Amino acid sequence: MAVSEITAKTILRKQKRIDSWFISCCGMNLYRGCHHNCAYCDGRAEKYRVEGEFGKDLSVKVNAIDILGRELDPARKRKPLPRGYVFLGGGINDSYQPLEQKYNLTFRVLQLMYKYGYPLHILTKSTSVLRDIDLIEEIHHRSSAIVSMSFSSVDERICRHFEPGVASPLERLDVLYRIRQRGIPIGMYLMPVIPFVTDTPKMIDRTLTAARQAGIDFVIFGGMTLKDGRQREYFVKVLREYDPGLEHQFDIIYTGERWGRAIGQYYEHLNQVFVACNRRHNLPVRIPPRLYNDILDVNNKVVVMLEHIDYIHKLNGWTSPYGYAAYRLAQVKEPLGEMRDKLRSINGVGKRIASIVGEIIDTGSCRYLERLLRG
Numbered sequence: 001m002a003v004s005e006i007t008a009k010t011i012l013r014k015q016k017r018i019d020s021w022f023i024s025c026c027g028m029n030l031y032r033g034c035h036h037n038c039a040y041c042d043g044r045a046e047k048y049r050v051e052g053e054f055g056k057d058l059s060v061k062v063n064a065i066d067i068l069g070r071e072l073d074p075a076r077k078r079k080p081l082p083r084g085y086v087f088l089g090g091g092i093n094d095s096y097q098p099l100e101q102k103y104n105l106t107f108r109v110l111q112l113m114y115k116y117g118y119p120l121h122i123l124t125k126s127t128s129v130l131r132d133i134d135l136i137e138e139i140h141h142r143s144s145a146i147v148s149m150s151f152s153s154v155d156e157r158i159c160r161h162f163e164p165g166v167a168s169p170l171e172r173l174d175v176l177y178r179i180r181q182r183g184i185p186i187g188m189y190l191m192p193v194i195p196f197v198t199d200t201p202k203m204i205d206r207t208l209t210a211a212r213q214a215g216i217d218f219v220i221f222g223g224m225t226l227k228d229g230r231q232r233e234y235f236v237k238v239l240r241e242y243d244p245g246l247e248h249q250f251d252i253i254y255t256g257e258r259w260g261r262a263i264g265q266y267y268e269h270l271n272q273v274f275v276a277c278n279r280r281h282n283l284p285v286r287i288p289p290r291l292y293n294d295i296l297d298v299n300n301k302v303v304v305m306l307e308h309i310d311y312i313h314k315l316n317g318w319t320s321p322y323g324y325a326a327y328r329l330a331q332v333k334e335p336l337g338e339m340r341d342k343l344r345s346i347n348g349v350g351k352r353i354a355s356i357v358g359e360i361i362d363t364g365s366c367r368y369l370e371r372l373l374r375g
């Protein structure tokens with residue numbers, strides 16, 4: 001492993017709008033590259049410009065805490081951050097990869113979160129998150145925290161092959177369970193499901209069973225992307241060592257689409273498999289409103305809830321006007337509470353959606369979304 005110490009100009013990556021997958025308003029990468037070296041990692045793709053050999057050549061933003069301290073300090077901000085979780089994880093690194101033991105950046109970021117009272121959502125594949133459990137618990141009591149872990153399945157052998165640098169799925173589930181015992185909400189990101197490897201009904205059912213037993217609050221599910229170039233070359237090399245017969249099937253579903261997406265029929269099939277499996281478990285497939293009700297402002301709550309309804313409609317193969325309405329409502333600058341009687345004048349907002357938006361404005365909740373999340 002080669003480690004470069006670099007300095008960054010900025011750390012906080014602000015989002016134009018709340019990301020409804022994580023309920024986050026901003027995120028950060030403290031490291032570039034990831035020693036966990038998952039075979040499918042999107043961070044390997046050229047567009048992220050991680051230099052050197054991904055998984056072996058790593059960079060550390062050694063000045064991250066100084067910069068972040070300034071970026072998060074509300075007294076230095078002309079405009080406050082939008083209300084939402086600050087997201088730690090994913091993308092091109094894992095905040096709890098082995099380097100963290102030496103540099104302690106993540107721990108010091110958590111101290112800043114606590115100091116300034118920001119809600120925190122961590123996504124990791126590392127059991128080292130337990131090191132910071134006391135501090136995360138304090139953040140949760142002060143401003144809310146969620147700890148999520150990502151899985152491609154709970155199969156040990158598959159994990160060893162495709163995710164060589166991470167703890168076993170059972171160890172990770174045990175850590176999640178222990179975090180839940182402290183009263184901190186936990187999530188599973190079942191993504192990416194690896195085509196022809198972890199996408200079978202049996203495997204997904206096994207994973208959802210384990211998730212339920214760990215006391216998971218939600219499961220966010222997603223298929224794999226495979227961008228041509230470094231990501232695809234590395235993944236195919238690992239795949240051949242696992243089962244050389246599978247490469248041809250990957251060639252059929254990954255046809256070089258710009259964002260690395262598989263063909264639509266594959267994702268439709270995968271959605272059907274997931275929906276059928278989850279009928280037995282009824283795990284919420286989006287972060288439940290109770291975990292963001294006190295965090296998001298009304299406008300963002302409306303948009304997130306409509307996006308979640310839209311997602312669940314599409315997951316089930318139903319038509320959905322909700323995504324377009326969410327998009328139009330996200331453009332509205334005025335507080336929606338002051339537009340209560342003019343909602344129908346917004347493009348994409350018909351009678352049914354206006355009624356749902358009105359309910360969210362009046363009560364902060366949405367019975368239709370709650371029903372969909374219960375399955």
Ligand code: SF4
Nearest residue numbers: 034036037038041093
């Ligand atoms: S843990 Fe996440 S960031 Fe690290 S290699 Fe795996 S997928 Fe990539």
